[in-house]
Amino acid sequence: MQLPAHGSNPDHLFKALEMEQPAKLVDFSANINPLGTPAAIQHHWQGWLIDIEDYPDPSASELKQTIAVHEGVAESNLLPGNGASELISLIARYLHGKKVLIIHPAFSEYASVCKNESCTIFYHIVHPPHWQLEKAALQQEIEAVDAVFFCHPNNPTGVQYDRSTIDWLIAACEQAKTLLIIDEAFYDFSSNPVTSIKKAGQSPFLLVLRSLTKMYRIAGLRLGFLAGQPKTLEKIGKTQPHWSINAIALQAGSLCLQDRRHSEQTRAYIEAERKRLCSFFKKKGFLHSPSAVNFYLIKDPSLDDQQDLFLYLLRKGLVLRHTYNFPGLEGGWLRAAIKKEAENNLLMEALSEWKKGN
Ligand SMILES: Cc1ncc(COP(=O)(O)O)c(C=O)c1O
CATH class of the missing domain: 3.90.1150.10 (Aspartate Aminotransferase, domain 1)
Structure with a gap:
């Protein structure tokens, strides 16, 4: 069947x-939060009705400020988007026609949007029971491509890799001048998270992606952000539609992040x-x-x-x-x-x- x-x-x-x-x-x-949306969202919902009358802030500046404080990064290192999915599509557009390696199993969107952008896709497959990266093979594969997608913690396995493995991957990509995109959509569900968000501003070869739709259960509202160096973010953001993030998502995002x-x-x-x-x-x-x-x-x-x-x-x-x-x-x-x-x-x-x- x-x-x-x-x-x-x-x-x-x-x-x-x-x-x-x-x-x-x-x-x-x-894979969304079983405890639901933060109570503060319900509480403020009626008050946001007025916000739908005008266009939202296209630069999402207040939300960026809140994310910057929450993550301890500079606002210039952030690009918010209409869910992590929009940002994945923008990254694929930026990679148009390039060679892309996906560490699999992983979220199927990377391959589908990169295929739409005429990228050539390669897979590095990890295996049970530990799903570990095979470093020798992976190093060679990294050297042969322009970009690598790595879902961490991984969807669908849920595996979180240790700091030294992630640092090895970041260094291998930097050495090969290959762009590494680490998708941390689920990082905040881990009790001992391993995140690379602060490193994203320090290297032109690293982007870190986050989603707010899972932890804060706002999948229908759509919100995510990308962290990286300003020059790269500017190029990626060029094709983002104006007013991509709606006015309610802008308000809700800030409230969600403040609700620790x-x-x-x-x-x-x-x-x-x-x-x-x-x-x-x-x-x-x-x-x-x-x-x-x-x-x-x-x-x-x-x-x-x-x-x-x-x-x-x-x-x-x-x-x-x-x-x-x-x-x-x-x-x-x-x-x-x-x-x-x-x-x-x-x-x-x-x-x-x-x-x-x-
Ligand atoms: C690993 C991963 N990244 C990104 C996304 C997209 O998230 P968003 O709802 O923020 O677009 C998903 C959605 O399931 C996902 O599983």
């Missing part, structure tokens, strides 16, 4: 598969749930990736291809993300977001039943 590409759109998935949709669905395919309690509570919640889920998987004989963040890969090791398990869970209304379109995974794993305790319990109950019947 050919499974459609999906993520955060379960209705489309059931329709494409011509499957009857259960009355209640739990969507484990979108929300992200602290989220990290504690995620860590506790991840520990609970992982010890269950171990007990029941499922394999999982060593995730540091709010999602993980899982597989039943008795199956090479997880399609039967994926469909079984779908029939129970539990929508995980299949991995057929991730080079290096090819359906051999499923990805699940860490959700609220009761929802994670539903998944564990279904997996227990699956084990009994298989």
Whole structure:
């Protein structure tokens, strides 16, 4: 059976598969904060109505100031965007026709937007159980390309690499004069984050990408930013549409970043749930990736291809993300977001039943 590409759109998935949709669905395919949007957003929402009457600030200067303080970087090292996705598209446009290496498995957008920009794409694939970079091979690959996309912490494995590995990668790219783009969309879900944002302003060969849509659950509002040297950001930002970030996103972004309690509570919640889920998987004989963040890969090791398990869970209304379109995974794993305790319990109950019947 050919499974459609999906993520955060379960209705489309059931329709494409011509499957009857259960009355209640739990969507484990979108990696967004299970604790929701910060309360301050709801509180201020009505007051922002007036802001939609005028054009938003095209330079997003207040938001930039807040990000600069939050991250300890200069405003000139920042380019905000309409979600990290917009910035990935702008980077691809900047790389038009160039050779691009993607460390895989990784977010599928890098390849699709770079293909649209006639880039030649190469893959460096990392393998389970540790998903480590193969440095000797990677060094040669880096020397042969113009840019490298690296998703860190990685989507879909959730793996966070240690500081020395990241520093090795940054140095290897700098030495080869290859532009390294580190996508840190999920960095703030880690209890011990490893970020390179401060280094991005120091090198013309490093860009660091962030998203606010996941931690602050504003995926429908859209907000992200890129950190790098001003000259590079200027070139990348040239093709960004004017007023790209709407007036409410500008206001909400600043409030979200100031609400440090929300992200602290989220990290504690995620860590506790991840520990609970992982010890269950171990007990029941499922394999999982060593995730540091709010999602993980899982597989039943008795199956090479997880399609039967994926469909079984779908029939129970539990929508995980299949991995057929991730080079290096090819359906051999499923990805699940860490959700609220009761929802994670539903998944564990279904997996227990699956084990009994298989
Ligand atoms: C690794 C990664 N980077 C970037 C994005 C895009 O994020 P945004 O919602 O900010 O456009 C996603 C979305 O799923 C993602 O998984």
